[in-house]
Amino acid sequence: RKEVEQDPGPFNVPEGATVAFNCTYSNSASQSFFWYRQDCRKEPKLLMSVYSSGNEDGRFTAQLNRASQYISLLIRDSKLSDSATYLCVVRSLKDNAGNNRKLIWGLGTSLAVNP
Amino acid sequence: DAGVIQSPRHEVTEMGQEVTLRCKPISGHNSLFWYRQTMMRGLELLIYFNNNVPIDDSGMPEDRFSAKMPNASFSTLKIQPSEPRDSAVYFCASSGGTARNEKLFFGSGTQLSVL
Numbered sequence: 001r002k003e004v005e006q007d008p009g010p011f012n013v014p015e016g017a018t019v020a021f022n023c024t025y026s027n028s029a030s031q032s033f034f035w036y037r038q039d040c041r042k043e044p045k046l047l048m049s050v051y052s053s054g055n056e057d058g059r060f061t062a063q064l065n066r067a068s069q070y071i072s073l074l075i076r077d078s079k080l081s082d083s084a085t086y087l088c089v090v091r092s093l094k095d096n097a098g099n100n101r102k103l104i105w106g107l108g109t110s111l112a113v114n115p
Numbered sequence: 116d117a118g119v120i121q122s123p124r125h126e127v128t129e130m131g132q133e134v135t136l137r138c139k140p141i142s143g144h145n146s147l148f149w150y151r152q153t154m155m156r157g158l159e160l161l162i163y164f165n166n167n168v169p170i171d172d173s174g175m176p177e178d179r180f181s182a183k184m185p186n187a188s189f190s191t192l193k194i195q196p197s198e199p200r201d202s203a204v205y206f207c208a209s210s211g212g213t214a215r216n217e218k219l220f221f222g223s224g225t226q227l228s229v230l
Binding site for chain 2: 045
């Protein structure tokens with residue numbers, strides 16, 4: 001089983017639709033969670049961190065379910081510009097040197113918003 | 116700030132040749148990461164540096180790969196000799212935030228094709 005799993009999609013939705021992605025992780029001791037966005041042929045960019053209580057940033061809502069070991073991203077009123085690949089990222093435990101830096105990346109979920 | 120700067124943007128080379136990828140992190144960031152991205156494997160961490168010191172190189176595929184960070188503003192990733200299976204997009208990223216809220220800033224990547 002992969003450490004971080006995502007449905008690759010593609011998700012094809014019309015403008016204005018609400019779409020949700022889930023991501024599951026295998027390490028129950030994972031500490032931090034993020035969603036990154038990657039446009040075609042571009043670099044990944046942080047979309048939002050995911051906090052235990054859930055958090056919202058405009059049309060985007062992120063949720064964490066530690067018991068079931070998944071995080072979700074909800075996009076409301078989707079725009080054409082939301083078309084991209086959404087990468088789920090989980091931070092594992094500290095490494096042997098005590099550094100808390102190792103990020104585990106999902107393969108991404110592709111979203112296409114159509115006019 | 117200009118962001119993370121990588122060069123070259125594209126590199127086409129023949130099997131057996133040496134390839135050197137370059138990265139200039141964001142000024143003031145103390146961590147630098149080299150990633151490789153392919154369709155099949157997604158983003159894979161190759162190596163990361165903290166204050167110019169290599170911390171975790173467990174992701175470096177084999178001895179053909181080497182990375183250096185001689186100072187806080189420059190890093191190289193070298194492949195010698197290159198093989199067709201090394202073809203991928205190589206990203207450099209830097210960060211300088213706290214462990215909890217660490218945000219990675221990626222360069223535009225180097226598209227490497229080994230023929």
